[in-house]
Amino acid sequence: MTKNEFLTILANELKKNNIADAEDIINEYEQHFAFKMADGFTEEEIAAKLGNPAVLASQFESAGEAKKYGGKKAITVIGLCFVDLFAGAFFALLIAWEIIMAVFSVSNAVIAVCLFSGMSPWLLIPPMPYWCAAVFGLSLTALSVLSAVGCIYFAAFIRQLMRSYGRFHHNTIAAASGNAVLPSLAIHPRLPAKTNRRIRSAALFSLTLFVICFILGMIMSMISAGALEFWHAWGWFGYTAAN
Template sequence: MTRSAFLEKLEKELKQYKVPDVREIIEEYEQHFAFKMEDGFTEEEIAGKLGNPQEIAAQFDTAISGDKRGTNRTIAVIGLFISCIAALLFFILLLAWGIVLGTFSISSVVVAFSLIAEVNPGSLIPFMPYTSAVTFGIAIAALAILSAIGCIWFAAFLRQLTRVYGRFHHNTMAAATGKPILPSVAAYPNFQAKVKRRLRRVALISISIFAVFFILGIILSILSAGSLGFWHAWGWFGYMR
């Protein structure tokens, strides 16, 4: 079944059951199709995994007795409260990692600029000939771009995880109270195909530049210092050969 056929049938069934907010439900399923198609699934495969539109619509009309609904709701609230505490700690850890990743990216930019522009605030960067400094600077600049792409992906991933947990929260309460259950949300971020290709291309170029110039920097440093341990020859660790 194609996407349009599935959505048309689902909308028809929902209206027959007189389900409120039909348009909102259809939009959720449209988004689900879009995400899965970005992952390479065909319309028929997605529709097959979702199931029969009539059965999906029927669940919106399922009634739960008042006593059982109240009991289920209480259990769901307690369970969600516990999961919220765990989720909060998890998201705090993820946010901390995002801050570390962002700090690393900014630091790489500063170091690359300092090496290329021969700026050494506080003498934090050890001595090296300018040719080595420029070469390493280009390598670190490429690393900064790569880490920036990582920051973009991680921010999108964190946002998507928030949506996943929000959907889990909604569906848990919906199952306990007899309300509509919406389709699950993919955990990984879905960029537009064009954006995804560009990010992948820039990442691959950055990795290549970093690898080439980092190795070249080591070779130039060895030749310039006349020693495999060029860091010792230049007294980086307080040791002079």
């Protein structure tokens, strides 16, 4: 059975059963097909795994015919409330880490600008020859881009994880109420193939540039200072600068 055949049968059966949110259900199954096809499955394989669309449609609760599963649903809701407490704390930690990554990215960009311009606010950046500073600035620029790419992907991961948990939440209550459940959602981000390629390319390029420029900056600094421990020669970290 193809995707169109599956969705057509499902839509007809939902309409026949007078399902109030039939359009939302169809959209969910359309997204499920799209995600699975992006993972390499054929329409026939996806439809076969989902089962008979007529049977699926019959499991949804029709308008005005709510089933009575009050006791079981109440216990499920109470259990989910406890799970939500831990899930909320977990999501808060993920968001906090996302903020830390964003601050790290911005900080690297600011330091890179200072190195390029020769500025040292509050003498926070130790003195060094300009060309060494420029190379280190380029490496920090690449690190800033790499961190920004990581922030973008991690934000997409958090969003998808929240959606997946929301679907789990919905399906758990639906099952306890005697209603049909919707297809589960993957926890990894579902980004377009073109976007994925761009993110990978940006991450690989910035990582390569960071490593090359950082190593080059270290070598240039050693040569310029005439010592392997150039930070001693330049008076960093409280050392006396060599004359």
